[in-house]
Amino acid sequence: MSRLILGAMVRAVGAYPSGWRFPGAHRHPLGDAALLKRTAALAEAARLDYLFFGDWLATGKDLEYRDPYLVARIDPLSAITFLAGVTERIGLIATANTTYADPYTLARATASVDILSGGRAGLNLVTGAEPRAAGNHGLDFHAANESRYDRAVEFEIALRRLWDSFDDDAIVADAETGVFLDEAKLHTTDFHGAHVSVTGPLNVARPPQGHLPIVHAGTSPRSRLFAAQSADLALVAVGGLDHALAVREELRSLAFESGRDDRELKVIAPVLPIIGDTLAEAQGIADRLAELLPVAEDWAGGPPRGFPEARSIRTLSQLVELELDGLGPDREISPRLAADFGAAGQALIELVAARTGRRPGGPNPPRIRHLVVQQAVPASMIVGTATDIADEFEAWADAGAVDGFNVLSAVQPAQFEAFALGVVPELQRRGVFPRAYETDTLRGHLGLARPANVHAHGAAEAGRAPASTPEPAHLSESDVK
Numbered sequence: 001m002s003r004l005i006l007g008a009m010v011r012a013v014g015a016y017p018s019g020w021r022f023p024g025a026h027r028h029p030l031g032d033a034a035l036l037k038r039t040a041a042l043a044e045a046a047r048l049d050y051l052f053f054g055d056w057l058a059t060g061k062d063l064e065y066r067d068p069y070l071v072a073r074i075d076p077l078s079a080i081t082f083l084a085g086v087t088e089r090i091g092l093i094a095t096a097n098t099t100y101a102d103p104y105t106l107a108r109a110t111a112s113v114d115i116l117s118g119g120r121a122g123l124n125l126v127t128g129a130e131p132r133a134a135g136n137h138g139l140d141f142h143a144a145n146e147s148r149y150d151r152a153v154e155f156e157i158a159l160r161r162l163w164d165s166f167d168d169d170a171i172v173a174d175a176e177t178g179v180f181l182d183e184a185k186l187h188t189t190d191f192h193g194a195h196v197s198v199t200g201p202l203n204v205a206r207p208p209q210g211h212l213p214i215v216h217a218g219t220s221p222r223s224r225l226f227a228a229q230s231a232d233l234a235l236v237a238v239g240g241l242d243h244a245l246a247v248r249e250e251l252r253s254l255a256f257e258s259g260r261d262d263r264e265l266k267v268i269a270p271v272l273p274i275i276g277d278t279l280a281e282a283q284g285i286a287d288r289l290a291e292l293l294p295v296a297e298d299w300a301g302g303p304p305r306g307f308p309e310a311r312s313i314r315t316l317s318q319l320v321e322l323e324l325d326g327l328g329p330d331r332e333i334s335p336r337l338a339a340d341f342g343a344a345g346q347a348l349i350e351l352v353a354a355r356t357g358r359r360p361g362g363p364n365p366p367r368i369r370h371l372v373v374q375q376a377v378p379a380s381m382i383v384g385t386a387t388d389i390a391d392e393f394e395a396w397a398d399a400g401a402v403d404g405f406n407v408l409s410a411v412q413p414a415q416f417e418a419f420a421l422g423v424v425p426e427l428q429r430r431g432v433f434p435r436a437y438e439t440d441t442l443r444g445h446l447g448l449a450r451p452a453n454v455h456a457h458g459a460a461e462a463g464r465a466p467a468s469t470p471e472p473a474h475l476s477e478s479d480v481k
């Protein structure tokens with residue numbers, strides 16, 4: 001097994017929806033600067049490959065109970081630019097939305113942060129799932145999946161061409177002769193597609209990494225194809241080891257069919273570890289987090305607008321195949337009640353026991369609310385000691401299910417500390433993760449070669465983009481998802 005790739009997906013107020021309520025948690029976005037610096041220092045000391053920042057292009061009260069970390073946060077490019085100045089070695093990845101971003105502006109900002117960080121920047125390209133983003137960008141509707149990915153394909157090619165505006169040695173800066181620029185080494189972009197059109201050249205020198213490593217996160221068939229053809233890292237949402245194996249196999253086949261060396265595409269799974277010094281302590285943390293999350297039935301008149309539908313006794317009743325509606329969230333689950341659950345309900349009982357130590361008939365039995373919450377929170381949660389988490393990571397990597405993990409922290413900063421100071425050293429002891437940085441760039445950390453300038457390898461784009469300028473495409477009503 002080659003070594004794991006390990007990055008941290010930073011959600012400043014915690015990745016678990018009640019993480020911000022946990023004692024000692026970072027909870028106010030105005031304090032993010034200090035939290036980010038502290039996280040970055042710890043991450044770099046642990047030798048993580050990168051810090052990763054997601055993005056969302058709208059907000060509202062409805063996000064409060066579902067994804068509170070989306071309500072108010074620093075934009076990802078600002079976060080990585082800030083961190084470029086206070087870190088030395090770690091990679092810094094920001095998310096950008098190709099449906100709404102402008103390629104010239106994004107190429108300029110990302111090439112700049114790559115220079116400022118000495119070649120440590122990366123870019124996660126997504127097409128977005130938030131319809132309100134349209135209204136924030138002067139559009140009437142959020143385009144449908146196909147249109148979004150048609151634009152993403154062109155966007156990615158335009159970005160690479162913009163980054164290749166200057167040859168690596170185009171800036172001569174020869175004080176003796178007075179020649180600053182070798183004009184023959186500055187290239188126009190002239191990319192004119194159906195969705196993206198840019199003349200170029202970009203007014204920033206070729207970034208130290210040539211092209212920033214591209215990440216893609218998504219789930220649809222078009223997302224898989226985009227990742228396989230255009231990304232260095234595919235960030236996938238997977239429900240378990242078997243699912244991860246199937247997704248990686250699919251991605252690698254698609255990459256191979258596109259003419260790529262399929263080993264170049266790294267598959268990364270997000271994971272939310274809940275870490276304690278003992279299993280009981282970890283389960284206690286997971287249980288407390290669950291208790292801090294309300295369920296729909298906690299409001300007599302019905303939950304507030306936007307409350308997650310799945311976090312209700314109604315949804316639980318469907319899952320366990322037993323009508324629980326009249327019992328209320330605080331009814332204890334007795335062995336007799338549990339015996340009437342269907343197969344999915346039995347599996348949920350086991351999941352709750354593994355995550356929180358609560359078992360029907362045990363000293364600390366689950367109540368209905370515990371089942372409601374656990375069936376609604378992320379599948380990527382692993383509860384245990386540093387050794388347990390390392391075992392799980394190793395098992396996934398040994399099975400060939402992933403190349404690495406994007407680690408989420410339920411509570412900031414405590415759970416990130418537990419990961420950086422507990423799990424990472426354990427992985428290092430086992431020899432599956434290096435103890436020190438061996439390279440200075442994100443590409444280097446990820447084992448990716450530096451690409452040649454597109455002006456020397458234009459053929460690589462063939463088949464992925466219009467060769468000439470087609471008629472401009474206008475989104476129609478049928479594009480609305």
Ligand SMILES: Cc1cc2nc3c(=O)[nH]c(=O)nc-3n(C[C@H](O)[C@H](O)[C@H](O)COP(=O)(O)O)c2cc1C
Nearest residue numbers: 054055126127128129217218219220223236237270
């Ligand atoms: C692990 C993971 C993380 C993601 N992070 C983001 C994000 O930060 N911002 C965003 O707009 N989309 C993000 N996405 C992608 C959107 O969810 C995705 O674009 C949306 O679901 C549309 O579906 P599709 O891209 O699979 O077609 C992420 C997806 C996955 C699997």
